[in-house]
Amino acid sequence: MLLRLYSCLDMLGFVSAPFEVLAEPRRRQILDLLRQRPRLVGELTDELGLSQPGVSKHLRVLREAGLVGVRQDAQRRWYELRLEPLRELDAWLHPYRILWDRALDDLEDHLDTMPDEVRPRTEG
Amino acid sequence: MLLRLYSCLDMLGFVSAPFEVLAEPRRRQILDLLRQRPRLVGELTDELGLSQPGVSKHLRVLREAGLVGVRQDAQRRWYELRLEPLRELDAWLHPYRILWDRALDDLEDHLDTMPDEVRPRTEG
DNA sequence: GTCGTACATGCTCTTGCGGTTATATAGCTG
């Protein structure tokens, strides 16, 4: 969805495509597999239980998003994980992470200043 | 895409829908706006430059994914951010974060054991 | 009650994704 526009904007350095790309469960599965070691298209095809052209198509999307890299070796192509685009995901998440850290801090403060009578039991 | 299946699996506690939900730029934009404070549908409509029913539809998706909550006040509905589902995103990202932290460590080790002649200049 | 506001829902249309099959391309083998 909107992938075409986004891969276009992406080339101009505007938007983070990783979200759209990783919305696909199979593509996340591919990344999970590549986390262990580089793989051939054939391996991925077996693991995913998908047609080879289907896998190639997903790999193309991942490649254009910079999430995987390819190393050619005769007819074979070793696909490997590239981490950089995931940092954009992480960056988007950051302000939210701050919020939930702060929520935890507030909770602690609340417990600290709570009178003993109504204070929940702390184990140990 | 596959949203129906996923919201179904989600109710059973199986899969993380946040990826599919946040693939939509407008929905991310909504969350970004709600990060500051709760908002009315009308406000969001103005900010997004989208039709009101369009906004309501996105809000419905966000609600079903647990990413926003609603508080009703007469005819008005205050939508507010809910952080919990974002933790699933964070959790998925975690093994990758470990990888890129390790990559940094390896780089440091490499620099530490590198002979001075070929060692890149460190500023300062 | 009627009217106006704030929002949700239903419908229809278009578009684009994800899938498969068939075919093209590239490289090795003999």
Add this chain to the structure above:
DNA sequence: CAGCTATATAACCGCAAGAGCATGTACGAC
């Protein structure tokens, strides 16, 4: 060269998502 392997690309199909418009619903004001 022909034939096999590994992968990419093309062509096509089905379906669901996103957008707009019209309508329904709930609540307050009068």
